[in-house]
Amino acid sequence: MCDQEKDLLKVKLEQLQCHFTWGPQRDNIDLDDMKQRLEDSIQTNEKYQGRFYNQLAFVNCLQGNCEEAIQNLKEAEKILRENHEDEFDKRIIITYGNYAWVYYHMGQLTEAQSYLDKLERICKQFPDASRYTSMIPEVYGEKGRSLLKSSSQYYEEAKECFLKALEEDPDNVEWNECYAIVLSRLETFPGTPENCEPTQSMKQFRRVLELDPDHGEAMVLLALTLQQSNQSEEALELVENALQASPNLPHVLRYAAKFYRLKEDLDKAVELLKKGLEMTPHSTFLHHQIGLCYRKKLLSVHKNPRSKRLGDPAFQQRAELIELCKNHFKKAFEPRPLTFIWAQLDFTRxxxxxxxxxxVEEIYNNLLKLGSIRPENKQAICLEAGLFELQEKNSEANAIIHFLEGMKVDCNSKERKKCRDNLKSISERQLRRNPRNSKAHGVLGLMHQLDGEKREAIESFEKALELEPDNEEYLSALCELRLSISDNNDFPN
Incomplete structure (x- = not known):
């Protein structure tokens, strides 16, 4: 094929519905972590192996392992033929789309075109199909699943996909479960329409259990939402039933462990997590969860004054728990140093x-240099680095630098709010000590400016300039604020 034919082929490929045309790409996901999770899922979950092989092919192709990706797709196709012969054409659309893209990346353009031809023949069966794809429930559901498994920034889009799938297939257990899961995750995010009491997801998990009363994962996820709403008796019963119904499903074990950790039954939580680790020994998530359980035990021991006395049993217990925490947090973040930021922050604590x-300082210095990381992770790093400077090094000046950096990141998270609260506390404390502290007024000005509170920002900068009239930073900020009000014909808020 000449370059013109190759470009035309790519235009056709971009019309497909498959992993290569959906949101997450190399910059948005942790490929190594996703690969490990998919391999674990293939090993422990026979029901959805075809789907996991499909997504694994996409990850392998992005990593340059195209031959391996083709083998993954062959496995997916084989599983679909064996298990879904009567619905094969509906379920193969995404796999054939992935084949076409992988062969395109390999430079085997005739092979890529052959899969487009197969898709064209299949899509003629469906009334509303385009030439190469059809938005049927199976496609919507798979797209939602892929988005749900990748990154939180795609949860809203995933939710819409599951709703579309359920419009035509309302009793499908899998899509009902996925819809419940994405609702429960969105309910925890500030700034999303679903952010509220977990009533929507609770109702949806109950719908799953109406359709499949033995659905272990739905039981434990419903238990966690009930626990959040202080309905602990029903929650405990659900967890116990789930562990009886699905004693060897890793997801059931990990969610049940989270339930027991929040319930303060840490030994039971660790027992379940270690059982899960036997099945998926490379799971960074499970190591992190075990570390959190040991940290809870450590904080309890740390309050005991005897834990500081050399030779006391409490001292030895404290030392052992510190090593256990460090060991598991390390195993959580070392395979994912650029993405599992929370495990590194837990390690520094x-x-x-x-x-x-x-x-601690070395780790914070390395984390603060990271470039392409999620905004809420950047804010968490700034927050923790600021708290370290404030609480351990007694440096208000350095803490202010980190808290301001956290506020500058454009993301409405609880970490940003904590950066703001700390900035406000430090500045007000400094002004109580010395009302003529120009830097404290300036920090309050920057804080208000970042929050879009123009009137308060102007007042603070004016006070700072009364005390330090030649400060160019404050002058520049004040001019910018006044110009923005003038340009927008805006009154100070």
């Missing part, structure tokens, strides 16, 4: 507790 300050 343990090091701080153990007064390993040099180690």
């Amino acid at each position: 343990i090091c701080t507790l153990n007064e390993e300050y040099e180690n």
Whole structure:
């Protein structure tokens, strides 16, 4: 094929519905982590192996392992033929689309075109299909699943996909479960329409259990939402039933463990997580969860004054728990140093507790240099680095720098709010000590400016300039604010 034919082929490929045309690409997902999770899922969940092989092919192709990707797709196709012969054409659309894209990336353009031809023949069966794809429930559901498994920024889009799938297939257990899961995740996010009491997801998980009363994962996820609403008796019964119905499903074990951790039954939580780890020994998630359980135990022991006395059993217990925490948090983040930020922050908290300050500073310095990371992760790093400077190093000046950096990141998260609260507290404390502290007024001005509170920002900068009239930063900020009000014919709020 000449370049013109190759370009034309790519235009056709971009019309497909498959993993290569859906939102997440290399920059949006942790490929190594996703690959590990998919391999674990293939090993432990026979029911959806075809789907997992499909997504694994996409990840392998992005990593340059195209031959491996083709083998993954062959496995997916084989499973679909064996298990869904009567619905094969409906279920193969995404796999054939992935084949076409992988062969395109391999430069085997005739092979890529052959899969487009297969899709064209299949799509003639469906009334509302385009030439190469058809938006049927199977396609909507698979797209939603892929988006749900990738990154939180795609949850709203995933929710819409599941709703579309359920419009035509309202009793499908899988799509009902996925819809419940995405609702429960959105309910925890500030700034989303679903952010509220978990009533929507609770209702949806109950719908899943109406359709499949033995659905272990739906039981434990419903239990977690009930626990959040202080309905602990029904929640505990659901968890116990789930562990009886699905004692060897890793997702049931991990969600049940989270339930027991929140219930303060840490030994039971660790027991379940270790059982899960036997099945999926490379799971960074499980190591992190075990670390959280040991951290809870450690914080309880740390309050005991005897834990500081060398030779006391409490001292030995504290030392052992510190090592257990560090070990599991390390195993959580070392395979994912650029993406599992929370595990690294949890590790630094343990090091701080153990007064390993040099180690903590080195980790924060490395984390603060990271470029392409999710905004809420960047804010969490700034928040923790600021708290370390404030609480352990007694440096209000350095803490202010980090908190301001956290506020500058455009993301409405609870970490940003905590950065703001800390900035406000420090500045007000400094002004109580010295009302003529120009820097404190300036920090309040920057804080209000970042929050879009123009009137308050102007007032703070004017006070700062009364005390420090030649400060160019404050002058520039004040001019910018006044110009923005003038340009927008805006009154200060």
